Amino acid sequence: MLVIRPVMMRDLDSLMELATLTGFGLTTLPRDRELLTRRITLSMRSFRDMADQPAGETFLFVLEDTASGRAVGTSGVVSKVGGFEPFYTYRIERAIHESQFLGVRKEVPVLHLVSEHNGPCEIGSLFLAPDYRKDGNGRLLSLSRFLFMAEWPRNFDPMVIAEMRGVIDERGRSAFWDAVGRHFFEIDFPKADYLSMVNKRFIADLMPRHPIYIPLLPPEAQAVIGQVHDQTRGALRILEGEGFRFSGMVDIFEAGPVVTCPLADIRSVRASRKAVVREIVDAAIEGEAMIVANTRRDFRCCRGTLRSDSAGGVVLGRELAQALEVGVGDAVRFVSLPTWPP
Secondary structure (H helix, E strand, C coil): CEEEEECCHHHHHHHHHHHCCCCCCCCCCCCCHHHHHHHHHHHHHHHHCCCCCCCCCEEEEEEEECCCCEEEEEEEEECCCEEEEEEEEEEEEEEEEEECCCCEEEEEEEEEEEEEEECCEEEEEEEECHHHCCCCHHHHHHHHHHHHHHHCHHHCCCEEEEECCCCCCCCCCCHHHHHCHHHHHCCCHHHHHHHHHHCCHHHHHHCCCCCEEHHHCCHHHHHHCCCCCHHHHHHHHHHHHCCCEEEEEECCCCCCEEEEEEHHHCHHHHCCEEEEEEEEECCCCCCCCEEEEECCCCCCEEEECEEECCCCCEEEEHHHHHHHCCCCCCEEEEEECCCCCC
16 A cells, blocks of 8 residues: 655665656755755654744655555655745746837846745655556645645645756756856756755855846757756646646746645645544445545555545545554545546
């Protein structure tokens, strides 16, 4: 069975294996044992010491195949970005240039650097081992974290964003980085991508502050602004189905799109229900596929079916109840598991 749960230190070897499969551009799953150990430690602390308001906590979830005990996927949430390490993006704006003498009026798209010190919440770290990219496992991995956020909304900034991985080739080359960032940092894209996980100070030191006129960039760099990596298209469609939309901002390194949605408007948050388990049965329960989670800090979530009873409670199958580690009298939160994208 596949179960979503908080990351644990025993997952380190599995995460290292996953990191070797990610390719370039997924900074939140670095091929660095020390950094991954640090991420696991921070996540375990965040789940243990949840406060009443977001303060930059990192929550990292893994998808465990209970048959092998291995973590075969990851997803994560940062409760609030910014603070001492700002969140940097480029905002696409339009500059108006007009000459009455020549009778010319031009709207020119430009990139303005934005540094956000006070939020929002950011979801990321989504990666699934290739052998498990089937049967809606990617949707389960992406959407399960929204049930956790729905249960603990005060712990997350009310606006949620996702930086989608931009266009990078198999050698780690980004046409946008080569046209912009390389001129100021004098390092290649994979190195900059890695360093952004270690310390973002170099961005503040070297990033150009003046607007960048998009028409002055090489055509291949212009073409990838706001576009996603081929392996990220499915993840983007899932988020669009949840209500996320393009924000008009792009990543500063490879110009991948930043999508956003208010936490309360995310489909899996808004449509989720909470009910008490009234009965656990051995027989299979027929019905609509659901994402079902317990409501504790030791979060567990999986795909399953349930049945409502006349008193407003729910009936679970024994296998599902055991996977969620719940019994009669415990609460569960659930939402339908959509069939899109294919």
